[in-house]
């Protein structure tokens with residue numbers, strides 16, 4: 559009987575060189591722009607540094623194992639480069655259904671692409687499953703007649719039927735694409751992933767899930783039937799705020815080839831050193847996630863006992879996303895939000911903390927906080943006084959002492 563390793567073991571063990579006498583324990587960093595040989599990429603050769611690099615492969619394999627993908631992942635220059643690639647999975651002129659609150663760069667990047675006429679965006683409240691399903695039904699019904707897989711029960715992404723009658727290679731592109739992020743950045747809304755993914759599959763709509771906040775240790779969208787899972791590796795996967803990197807994983811060979819092709823021809827590739835650092839960071843992912851989640855839950859509890867602020871965190875039993883998060887995640891993540899009465903009060907907290915660092919980004923060992931509306935593009939439905947807290951692995955009592963002291967200053 560084969561014993562399958564737990565994810566806590568996979569992060570430590572996977573992506574090592576073969577066990578040979580005197581071999582290095584860790585994979586090397588390959589610094590090269592080209593590869594010797596006459597075989598091209600069509601014959602399985604590496605050929606050139608924009609098409610592949612051996613340093614990428616252990617990380618791509620590790621991500622696939624963690625996310626339960628049948629094929630190796632693909633690393634990109636940044637999370638946003640991965641987002642840009644995944645957004646090409648909608649047919650030109652098609653519709654992307656996106657959460658009204660999701661990572662700002664994904665939303666504004668998609669809006670800019672939509673402004674050029676490449677596709678249309680419909681934004682939805684991702685926590686309102688009926689609204690998301692209705693948006694899918696409308697978008698599929700509005701898709702041009704004959705569009706591949708546009709009708710309910712249409713071919714699944716990657717089906718050969720898509721390219722029937724044409725010599726062009728199948729791309730897996732569809733007229734409608736469902737973009738999911740859960741919990742959302744920064745509002746921490748929780749989507750009913752199993753229900754939405756199942757509905758999308760029935761409608762022939764591929765789903766992309768940005769799993770950055772949860773990490774594959776806490777939530778595995780491909781196992782729920784999603785077509786593509788995406789990460790800003792910059793965050794928890796690398797975990798030390800010293801790398802900008804992105805990645806996707808899918809079990810669908812046609813979608814993978816479309817994303818791989820996009821990476822090769824648009825050039826948004828990762829540097830080998832960044833990917834090596836990300837694999838190094840991944841080794842401690844399980845420990846970091848365990849500790850930062852525990853800290854986040856404890857801080858959320860202490861904060862919710864404080865008058866004058868609203869706490870958003872799916873780990874709190876009275877949070878609107880709690881039941882769903884408990885059902886589809888194995889933890890509640892390490893991001894929480896507090897809403898102060900005014901932008902001024904929130905800024906005062908950011909300026910008063912000494913241990914927490916006022917900075918954008920999240921998922922590192924160190925605790926960061928940020929007033930999200932300082933970004934002009936953040937949707938105005940995000941409260942002015944909302945602070946996003948990325949909880950790190952410091953001692954919770956130190957984090958609490960610093961934060962509660964700053965709240966005393968800000969709230970008087």
Ligand SMILES: Cc1ncc(COP(=O)(O)O)c(C=O)c1O
Pocket residue numbers: 636637638639641661663664739743768770771789790791792793802803804919
């Ligand atoms: C949920 C989410 N997705 C994608 C991204 C983009 O990743 P990157 O900054 O690595 O380009 C971010 C960055 O904050 C994010 O929070």
